[in-house]
Amino acid sequence: MHFTTHLLAALAASACAVSASAQCSNFLGSCSGMELRFLGDNGGEPWLHANGGCGDNNGGKSYGFFDLNSKFTNHNGNLAQSDEGGFGHSCRNIRYENGVLTAECGDNNGGTPTTSINLNEYICNINGQLECF
Numbered sequence: 001m002h003f004t005t006h007l008l009a010a011l012a013a014s015a016c017a018v019s020a021s022a023q024c025s026n027f028l029g030s031c032s033g034m035e036l037r038f039l040g041d042n043g044g045e046p047w048l049h050a051n052g053g054c055g056d057n058n059g060g061k062s063y064g065f066f067d068l069n070s071k072f073t074n075h076n077g078n079l080a081q082s083d084e085g086g087f088g089h090s091c092r093n094i095r096y097e098n099g100v101l102t103a104e105c106g107d108n109n110g111g112t113p114t115t116s117i118n119l120n121e122y123i124c125n126i127n128g129q130l131e132c133f
Helices: 002-023
Strands: 031-039 045-055 065-067 072-075 078-081 091-097 100-105 114-118 123-126 129-132
Touching: 031 091, 045 123, 045 129, 065 129, 072 100, 078 100, 078 114
Parallel strands: none
Antiparallel strands: 031 045, 045 065, 072 078, 091 100, 100 114, 123 129
């Protein structure tokens, strides 16, 4: 019974995440001046900054940051969306252009292939705040 409850809860959460991610995209449609910044110690963690702002529901703009390292991971040399995050620890030469995040990431075989992910497919603007589900 205990296992079944946990399994059902995990399946429900999984379905919600898939459903939300299908709806949460296209931040570039309402945000401008996006740039990659590294914040923190030792070169910092990769963050996306809405330098030109993201529109909110009141006709204003928010100029916030989004922690890319918390929602994207390195999966054997490939960037992928994941709540596990942490790609910044195993990737280098991280760059951002027109919604695409590119990096050279360790593949667990000694290589560091170049990999990219279209952030516009995973990040959305919710009332001026960048979100990823």
